[in-house]
Amino acid sequence: MALILSAIVSGCTPSRPHYLREPGELRTYVDSQIQIEYPDVQTESLDEVTKTKSPITLSKPDFDKPWDLTLQEAVQTALRNSKVIRNLGSVTPFGFADGLSGRTAGATTVYDPAIFETDPRSGVLAALAEFDAQFTTSMFWQKSDRPQNVSTSEFGFVPFNYQQDQGQIDMSLSKKAATGTQFSLRNQTIYDQNNRGFGRALPSDWYTAIEGEVNHPLLRGNGTMVNRIPLLLARINTDVSVAMFESAVRNMVLDIENTYWDLYTAYRNLEAAKIARDSAQVTWKIAYEKMVGGIETAQAEAQAQEQYFFFQAQVETAWNDLLKAEQSMRWLMGLSPTDGRVIRPSDEPAQAKVVFDWQQSHEEALIRSVELRQQKWSIKRRELELKLARHNTLPQVNLVAMYRWLGYGDQLIGSRNGLDFVAPDSNAVEGLTSGNYQEFRVGIDIRPPKFGARAEFAALRNAELNLKRDVARLEDMELNTSHLLTTAMKGLDYTHRQAQLHYNRWAISKKEVDSAVALYRGGKTTLDQVLQSQRRHAQAQTDYYRALGSYSKAIADVHYRKGSLLNYNDIHLSEGQWPDKAYDDAMERARQRDAGRYMDYGFTRPGVISSGVASEEDVNLDPQPQIADPDVQKKRLEQPQPAEVQSEPELEVGESDVDVVLNLPDYSLDL
Numbered sequence: 001m002a003l004i005l006s007a008i009v010s011g012c013t014p015s016r017p018h019y020l021r022e023p024g025e026l027r028t029y030v031d032s033q034i035q036i037e038y039p040d041v042q043t044e045s046l047d048e049v050t051k052t053k054s055p056i057t058l059s060k061p062d063f064d065k066p067w068d069l070t071l072q073e074a075v076q077t078a079l080r081n082s083k084v085i086r087n088l089g090s091v092t093p094f095g096f097a098d099g100l101s102g103r104t105a106g107a108t109t110v111y112d113p114a115i116f117e118t119d120p121r122s123g124v125l126a127a128l129a130e131f132d133a134q135f136t137t138s139m140f141w142q143k144s145d146r147p148q149n150v151s152t153s154e155f156g157f158v159p160f161n162y163q164q165d166q167g168q169i170d171m172s173l174s175k176k177a178a179t180g181t182q183f184s185l186r187n188q189t190i191y192d193q194n195n196r197g198f199g200r201a202l203p204s205d206w207y208t209a210i211e212g213e214v215n216h217p218l219l220r221g222n223g224t225m226v227n228r229i230p231l232l233l234a235r236i237n238t239d240v241s242v243a244m245f246e247s248a249v250r251n252m253v254l255d256i257e258n259t260y261w262d263l264y265t266a267y268r269n270l271e272a273a274k275i276a277r278d279s280a281q282v283t284w285k286i287a288y289e290k291m292v293g294g295i296e297t298a299q300a301e302a303q304a305q306e307q308y309f310f311f312q313a314q315v316e317t318a319w320n321d322l323l324k325a326e327q328s329m330r331w332l333m334g335l336s337p338t339d340g341r342v343i344r345p346s347d348e349p350a351q352a353k354v355v356f357d358w359q360q361s362h363e364e365a366l367i368r369s370v371e372l373r374q375q376k377w378s379i380k381r382r383e384l385e386l387k388l389a390r391h392n393t394l395p396q397v398n399l400v401a402m403y404r405w406l407g408y409g410d411q412l413i414g415s416r417n418g419l420d421f422v423a424p425d426s427n428a429v430e431g432l433t434s435g436n437y438q439e440f441r442v443g444i445d446i447r448p449p450k451f452g453a454r455a456e457f458a459a460l461r462n463a464e465l466n467l468k469r470d471v472a473r474l475e476d477m478e479l480n481t482s483h484l485l486t487t488a489m490k491g492l493d494y495t496h497r498q499a500q501l502h503y504n505r506w507a508i509s510k511k512e513v514d515s516a517v518a519l520y521r522g523g524k525t526t527l528d529q530v531l532q533s534q535r536r537h538a539q540a541q542t543d544y545y546r547a548l549g550s551y552s553k554a555i556a557d558v559h560y561r562k563g564s565l566l567n568y569n570d571i572h573l574s575e576g577q578w579p580d581k582a583y584d585d586a587m588e589r590a591r592q593r594d595a596g597r598y599m600d601y602g603f604t605r606p607g608v609i610s611s612g613v614a615s616e617e618d619v620n621l622d623p624q625p626q627i628a629d630p631d632v633q634k635k636r637l638e639q640p641q642p643a644e645v646q647s648e649p650e651l652e653v654g655e656s657d658v659d660v661v662l663n664l665p666d667y668s669l670d671l
Contacts, residue, residue, distance in 0.1 A: 048081075048336035055338050056323060058316055064340035071260050071347045074333060075569055078256050081334025084109050085248040088255045088328065108248035114576075116241035124238055127231040133175040142166045144194075164194035165204075178224040182215040189412065189428075201422040206412040208428045211404035215445075219394040226391045229384050236381050239610075240374055246573055247370040250565050252332065257556040257569075259329045261549040264345040266322035268545035273318045276538030277311035279513065283530055284308045286521060300527045307531045311538065349552035353496050356489065361562045365485050366478060368563025375474045382467040389463040393456045395448035402441040407431025481561070488554070488561040495551040502547050505540035513537045 056063055078086075085108040120126050144164040167190070174184040188211075193204035221227065287304035290296035326343050330336070366372065408421040409428035419426040420436075431437065449456050516533040519525040559565040566572070 048334065048339075051339070052336040053338040053340055056342065058320060061319070063342050065342075066344040067341040068346040069343050071257065071345070072569070074260055074329065075253060075256055075571070077335070078252065078333045079249075079571070082110070082252065085245070085252050086255075086332055086334070087248070087251045088259070088332070108245055110245070110576075113238060113241045113245055117238045119237075122234055122237060124231065124234045127234040130230065131176050131178065133173060135171075135173050137169070137171045139169045140167070142168075158198060159195050162195065164192070166193075167191040176227075178227055180217045180221040180223065180227045182213075184213040184215070186211050186213070191412070202410050202424065204410070205421070206409050206428040207406070208412065208432055209404055209406035210432065211402055211439075213400070213402040216399045218397040218399055220392060220396040221398075226388060229388050232384055233381060236377050236384075240377050242573075243370050243374045243377070246566070247374075249571070249573065250370065250560065253565055253569055253571065254556060254560050256329075256332050258553050259325060259332055260345055260347075261349060261552045263322070263325040263329055263343065264347075264349060265546050265549035266318065266325045267345065268549075269542050270315065270318040270322055272538055272541040272545065273311060273314040275541070276534060277308065277315050279534050279537075280304070280308040280311045280531075283517065283520075283527075283534065286517075287527055295523065296527070303531065304527060307534065314538070349548050350555060351499075351548070354492065354555055356492075356558055356562075358489065361489075361558070362482065362485060364564060365481050365562040369477075369481055370563065372474065372477055372481065375470065375477055379467065379470045379474060382463065382470050386460075386463040386467055389456075389460040393449070393453055393460060395446065397447075398445040400441070400443050400445055404439040405432055405435060406437045406439065407434070408437075485558070485561040488558045492551070492554040492558055495547055495554045499544065499547040499551050502540060502544035506537070506544045509533065509537035509540045 054060070087107075117123055118125060142164075144162065144166070146162055148158060148160055148162050150158045150160060169189045170186070171188075172184060172186045174182065176182050188207075188209050190207040191204065192207070216222075284301070284304040284307070287296055287301045291298055291301040327337055329343055407428045407430065409426040409431050410421070410424050411427040413429050414425065414427035416430050417425065417427075419430075421428075421431055512533045513530075516525060516530045520527060520530045556565065556568075559568045
């Protein structure tokens, strides 16, 4: 009664179980399924990462020394440090480092061609494995003990309880030939012992047989071409990966060239800003002296002071742009962001006019373009897929021939005693090798497609459409290549003419500044004329060096569009070094083939899918531009030409020479 009352009062409230050894710490309790964890991976970081120094900023512009760097050295350093091929396209507008960390995972690496080559599913070696010999074996032992549906009183020769010990060994060696023929060699050995005494001369026996089988396709699957198509497709994938790697290297080299000249332009802009600032400081000093002497107003002196601080701000902006360009250059070269040095370009941009022959450049672009080569490989892939789809519409008709030698015996192996089965002590191997028992089978295995062959013809039509689409894409890509090369040629001519015009502006504005300053000193002109002339002079100098850098970038862009950028920078791609054992094996295989007899398969040989190694030296085109003859150029053009860029404006003694090797500016924020 008390238990019933207690149950009614407590209701259905569940109770937790009690454990005798419960410590109460709950060390294994987990209250969440997913949380942020760090992988147990130990890798050694690069020295460029671990030895990075504090960045150079406007507030802390100190560094150890400048690093005079040529364009060739920059390219070599970048190639040497680029296991991952970098390009500025991976930098997002959100920030330099944000783009790098987000895109590196999908960037091209030096390992990509080898990874495609060794892919276990679609690589060349995986396709070759289809023709490798295959050995299989199986061994089983079976013991049976079961009652039989027999009446022991009426039929006493069959035991009521059937008992058997049976062992079986199967071995097979098969290989597929390039023609599609399947060769098989099999051996089967069976041991049988049971209690069925009716009609059995021996309580146990051994059976062994060796058989050879040839399965040759007559229609579908017949021929070296169709059987080698998977291998050719795998090889095309490798060739496409090599072309993608080449395009990534080419893009990186173009980014290096552009960044190099951007850095050069940044140094020149900083130099121009410093010259303008120093000139404005002199003007400010003159205006201040005149204001003290009562010749000039305070408003004019404040205007000159504002001009000075304007150019001081331009100096800081130019210095910041220089640091940005220098950091981009470091990233492309695989260097640390800061190592105590500041990269300083030592090469001067091209000034002479460069002329490319249009017809040769156009033909060269259509031949050397990496993108066009990739698309042509895609077309070749589609052609092979079309052949395979057309071939798969055929019925599968195989000619099968099998021949077997077999032997029975009381023992499996023993001395040759001349005893035949079923004599005691006879052995199965002797019966096999005697050749007394032979069997064969010949036939045709026919497996046509389903009625209507709807799937096969759909695959054929799909392959035809894919081929037509890729051919149309190639035509459009060739048209696009022509347009891009035309744009590059126009840009080359435009940037050179702009460099000439801005140089003339710079030279004339220098004379204007000198004249305005002299007149202002003598009180023959106003301060506004001096300040405006100084700004025009600074802008003209900046525009000239920007146009000069753009001209060098335009030359690289023409080489980029016509596919000769790597050759222009003396860069050649080649396979990495193999182990010495690989070269020894290749030499031994070559000696074996030379010692053998050459057999021409004739019509069974697969068609050609490659026209040979893509070597830039094999192109019968002149990849080098020509320097225009000034005399001939003058005769061709009727309008007067601006001054040549080789000349330079006359500068006063004490000012920096604009065409000497760049010196790192002695930057200071002090007035």
